Amino acid sequence: MSGGVGDAPDFESLATKAIRGLRAYDPGHDLVAWRRRVGPGLIELGSNENPWGASPAARAAVLDSLHALHRYPDPLGGDLKRALAALHGVAVEQLLLGNGSHELLMQFAQVFAGEGDEVIASQYGFAVYAIAAQAAGAKLVQAPALPRTDAMARGHDLDALAAAITPRTKLVYLANPNNPTGTWFGMDALGAFLARVPRNVIVVVDEAYAEFNEDAGSALRYLATHPNLVVTRTFSKAYALAGLRIGFAVGDPRLIAVMERVRESFNVNLAGLAAAEAALGDGAHLQWGLARNAEERARLAEAFAARGWFVHPSRTNFLLVEFGARTSAIEHALLERGIVLRPMIGYGLPDCLRITVGDRDENRRLVAALDEMG
Numbered sequence: 001m002s003g004g005v006g007d008a009p010d011f012e013s014l015a016t017k018a019i020r021g022l023r024a025y026d027p028g029h030d031l032v033a034w035r036r037r038v039g040p041g042l043i044e045l046g047s048n049e050n051p052w053g054a055s056p057a058a059r060a061a062v063l064d065s066l067h068a069l070h071r072y073p074d075p076l077g078g079d080l081k082r083a084l085a086a087l088h089g090v091a092v093e094q095l096l097l098g099n100g101s102h103e104l105l106m107q108f109a110q111v112f113a114g115e116g117d118e119v120i121a122s123q124y125g126f127a128v129y130a131i132a133a134q135a136a137g138a139k140l141v142q143a144p145a146l147p148r149t150d151a152m153a154r155g156h157d158l159d160a161l162a163a164a165i166t167p168r169t170k171l172v173y174l175a176n177p178n179n180p181t182g183t184w185f186g187m188d189a190l191g192a193f194l195a196r197v198p199r200n201v202i203v204v205v206d207e208a209y210a211e212f213n214e215d216a217g218s219a220l221r222y223l224a225t226h227p228n229l230v231v232t233r234t235f236s237k238a239y240a241l242a243g244l245r246i247g248f249a250v251g252d253p254r255l256i257a258v259m260e261r262v263r264e265s266f267n268v269n270l271a272g273l274a275a276a277e278a279a280l281g282d283g284a285h286l287q288w289g290l291a292r293n294a295e296e297r298a299r300l301a302e303a304f305a306a307r308g309w310f311v312h313p314s315r316t317n318f319l320l321v322e323f324g325a326r327t328s329a330i331e332h333a334l335l336e337r338g339i340v341l342r343p344m345i346g347y348g349l350p351d352c353l354r355i356t357v358g359d360r361d362e363n364r365r366l367v368a369a370l371d372e373m374g
Contacts (some may be wrong), residue, residue: 010311018115018137025102025131028342029335038338043365045356046342047349048179050240052292052359054275055285058241061278062271073270080268080277084248087280088220093253096260097266101234101247106132107262108230109171112202113138117170121224122156123179124347128207129173138170153312154320154349155183162196172197175206177213180347180354187217194226202255204230211238211290213315220250229251235272235315238286239279244272273369293317295359303367318356320344327351330373337369 004075012020030240035042058371077097085092098104109132119133123145133140143160143285146152156174164173176185190205196201203226205219210233219231236242246268266278279286301319303313310322323330331343331353342354358366 008329016137018135019156021132025127026346029340031340034335034338034340041338041357043339043362045358045362046340046354047242047355048237048316048356049242050171050237050293050317051362052240052289054240054261055279056323057278057283057358058239058275061274062244067323068270071270071331072266072271073268075266077268077273080246080273082279083277083280083338088250090220090223090250091253094223094250094256096249096251096256096263096356097268098232098247098249099264100236100245101206101232101249102128103267104232104249105129105204105206106135107171107259108202108204109133109136111259111262113170116168118166118168119171119173120161120164120169121173122161122178124154124178124349125173126175126179127157127346129335132173133171137166140167146183151313152183152185152232152341154181156185156187158185160245162193165197165201169198169201172201172203173206174203175208176216176219177209177314177316179194179208179316180318180342180344180349180352181312181320182316182318183312184213184315187219187221190219191222194222194229197226197228199228202228202230204232204347206232209237209316211286212293214290216315223250223252227255227307230255235276235279238275238290240289241272241275241279244269244275245279246276274295291355292359296360298356300355300363300367303363307370318354318355320349320352322352324351327353330370333373334366334369339366348356 027301057213079093081092083093105128109119113136115137117138117346118141119138119144120141121129123142130140141164143164145154146157148154155178222229230249232249304311304321312320331341334341344352344354
């Protein structure tokens, strides 16, 4: 008799070598389960979401798109691309849309790296870079981050990243600002780094949090002089559209054309396309949210520092805070009080928690809970 449970093949051995050694991305706590357990009082400060919500124009666009749910979305994302091109001063042919920037980060390794190749990322860099390299069968090379005592504590060391490049290097990932440290680097430093990178090495600058760091500038300025540069962005953070999963990449048209070969058809949904385009047209709401975030981030950082905890410098919508030996106990105690933070054990930072900047009430409740714990 066949078809029983005992007849199932060893799927682990059937997977490719690269996948057999891979760990899935860890999204953190099961928030759906915690919402059911705690109810509407749950304070979610673990996913770097925007507590002030999306533009009213974006919400209206989503509702307006519902009449066409039986239709496929525009496979080219033409209207959104044209809006992005106008905003960032690039050509439509330089744009690639993704189901969040996560999808694009994975695909760059799929296209440009493979068995025997090397992919470079910084220590304490975004977890997806390592997953992307390993899924492609490439070797991940981690360059050491800046020291804990540095002004940009645990941020990218661009000199170390450049020194790690070898003839086997195909791809470099770096985030500005960086998740989970919140640290950043300036455009002069990036320019000096790019000058040291061979032209056959693709450099992916992940600017998921760029809107929070506008004063520092964007890597987009170097696209014309460095065709091996790609910049990725997302609508999940500053634009508060995390639930719709919309990201994009900007690069040389020839590079983007190669990437289009692996892009899934209709990878950005109908509502997402409509909401993102509308959000781009509501600059006032974006700036209002950025201002609120800056105010609350400063208040929260000051509160943590006043209580003796080390706060990493940040130009994002989160703070990386070092709580020391009590980190795990603090995180679990807060969770039992209905406050979700993000543990950093998986990033090699067991003494730290990453804390999303919430609204005024959420931040006050967090600090009050910490004080109650003593």
